[in-house]
Amino acid sequence: MKNKTILITGASSGLGLQAAKELSGQGHEIILLCRNQEKGNAAVSDIQSFSGNNKIHLYTADLSVHASVAEVAGKIKKDFTKLDVLLNNAGAVFDEFKLSADGLEMTIANNHFNYFWLTHYLLDLLKNAGNARIVNVASDSHYKAKNIDIESFTQKKKYFVLSAYEQSKLANVLFTYSLAEKLQPFGITVNALHPGFVYTPIGSKNGNAFFGMVWNTASKLFGKKVEDGAQSHIYLAGSEEVNGITGKYFHNCKAKPSSAISYDQRLQDLLWKESERISGFPFL
16 A cells, blocks of 8 residues: 555554554655644654654544544545545543543543544545545453443443453454444455554553553563554555455454454444444444
8 A cells, every 4th residue: 555645543652653653654644633732743743753754634632522523523524535544543541430521431432432433424535535444453451351331331330440441442343343344335444453562651641640650560561662562553554465354353463363252243233333322323
């Protein structure tokens, strides 16, 4: 793939920034979707210095808020006629139960509904590209999730940070498989990936000091370098080797089985229908 337009969420740091740098270095036009304008501007400069490519565009939004996602998608649709790759990378971890502006638990809002909303609003641009790609960043944490608890999306039950994160990552895989099937008639491929345990600041952004310290220490000691963790992002977004491949789960640039429950059609359908109901729109 050459000279493609690629949108990357969560691109001001970590895996998203590294993927943006390397994909920009391959000559692609990059759209960064970040939460913070100042950090986004710094990322643009970093990417341009790394790649020498000036085709970098910055938009900002709070992807945990439905109205913010709809608004920024509208701006992008005014500025672009097509989108070749949507790389849903932004995510978060919260050590305490919190509700978003839409009344959603913040982990599921940031890690699932952000993908669901943005993909929906940018779908026309993806259709216009012909043979477009959607890449959803998930995690092997999803193997530990035993089910999808719809009530926990909006209600405080027994909240545990890792359980909330694991459920959100299972939602990423379930969404990927449903979406891959539904978008096949349009020639759009949809795949998910596990980047590995990577040293990034995700665990310290929204938690208390102790949780952040534990996360950062563990990831620093045992985690991959960001340059290594981003390779599946870059591969699925830009490699000719995955042309036409859809509905797969990747790690280290190779497809592998996801959890048994992630193939449960009943659970895929439940998440899809409830996501539509909560969002207030039919996805297609």
